[in-house]
Amino acid sequence: MTRRRLFGLGAAAIAGLALTSLAAASPVAGQTPSPAPTPRTGRPTDAAAAWRLLSEGNARFVRGNPRYSHQDEAWRDSLAAGQNPFATVLGCADSRVPPEILFDRGFGDLFTVRSAGEVLDDAVVGSIEYGVEHAGTPLVVILGHARCGAVAAAIDTVDGEGHLEGDISSLVRDVEAAVRATPPDADADAFLAACVRTQARRVAAMLLERSEIVRDAVQHHGVRIVTAVYELTTGRVERLP
Numbered sequence: 009m010t011r012r013r014l015f016g017l018g019a020a021a022i023a024g025l026a027l028t029s030l031a032a033a034s035p036v037a038g039q040t041p042s043p044a045p046t047p048r049t050g051r052p053t054d055a056a057a058a059w060r061l062l063s064e065g066n067a068r069f070v071r072g073n074p075r076y077s078h079q080d081e082a083w084r085d086s087l088a089a090g091q092n093p094f095a096t097v098l099g100c101a102d103s104r105v106p107p108e109i110l111f112d113r114g115f116g117d118l119f120t121v122r123s124a125g126e127v128l129d130d131a132v133v134g135s136i137e138y139g140v141e142h143a144g145t146p147l148v149v150i151l152g153h154a155r156c157g158a159v160a161a162a163i164d165t166v167d168g169e170g171h172l173e174g175d176i177s178s179l180v181r182d183v184e185a186a187v188r189a190t191p192p193d194a195d196a197d198a199f200l201a202a203c204v205r206t207q208a209r210r211v212a213a214m215l216l217e218r219s220e221i222v223r224d225a226v227q228h229h230g231v232r233i234v235t236a237v238y239e240l241t242t243g244r245v246e247r248l249p
């Protein structure tokens with residue numbers, strides 16, 4: 009564990025202690041106590057527990073009974089001094105796939121990075137490194153999603169169709185390798201779904217290859233990378249094997 013990572017965890021632990029004692033303080037007689045901040049306990053410190061929390065949140069979201077926890081004023085205020093997220097999530101920029109909502113989480117829970125098609129560039133990789141190294145998240149989730157427009161556009165360009173302008177073309181070009189690596193399927197919807205899965209796995213592999221910080225965290229500090237796909241119609245997040 010690096011010094012910076014140690015420091016990050018230490019600061020979080022101190023913040024947790026401070027808030028716990030604040031919450032436990034007795035209200036003064038005759039005064040209406042203001043709502044105490046929720047103690048920052050129960051934050052998962054390992055990858056399996058972090059994934060479990062995300063999975064449980066997604067199950068609530070799918071059932072239609074989210075808790076909307078960590079979205080209140082007191083919790084928001086309690087985070088002003090520092091953050092202590094338990095997962096870094098790289099998802100697509102698609103407006104239909106907001107990680108906090110589909111995992112039923114709130115402020116300070118997820119270190120979220122989004123780019124169309126989960127494409128990696130220096131800023132995206134650097135942001136993920138920050139989530140792992142400085143925010144100390146034990147889990148990194150690469151979250152693809154059904155009917156991803158960036159993947160669909162890459163399929164079109166591989167097929168020689170479509171015309172893209174500006175930097176969109178370089179972004180889509182980045183996804184083309186996933187399309188080429190996916191076995192052909194006569195069913196266009198099935199092929200798109202397969203390409204989405206390939207892209208999530210490929211991004212995870214490239215992140216490991218490209219980032220020494222993430223690689224070190226995975227190899228020596230118990231950090232795990234999970235790939236998953238979000239289904240637009242059901243709201244369900246499926247973890248990929």
Ligand SMILES: [Zn+2]
Nearest residue numbers: 100102156157
């Ligand atoms: Zn997308």
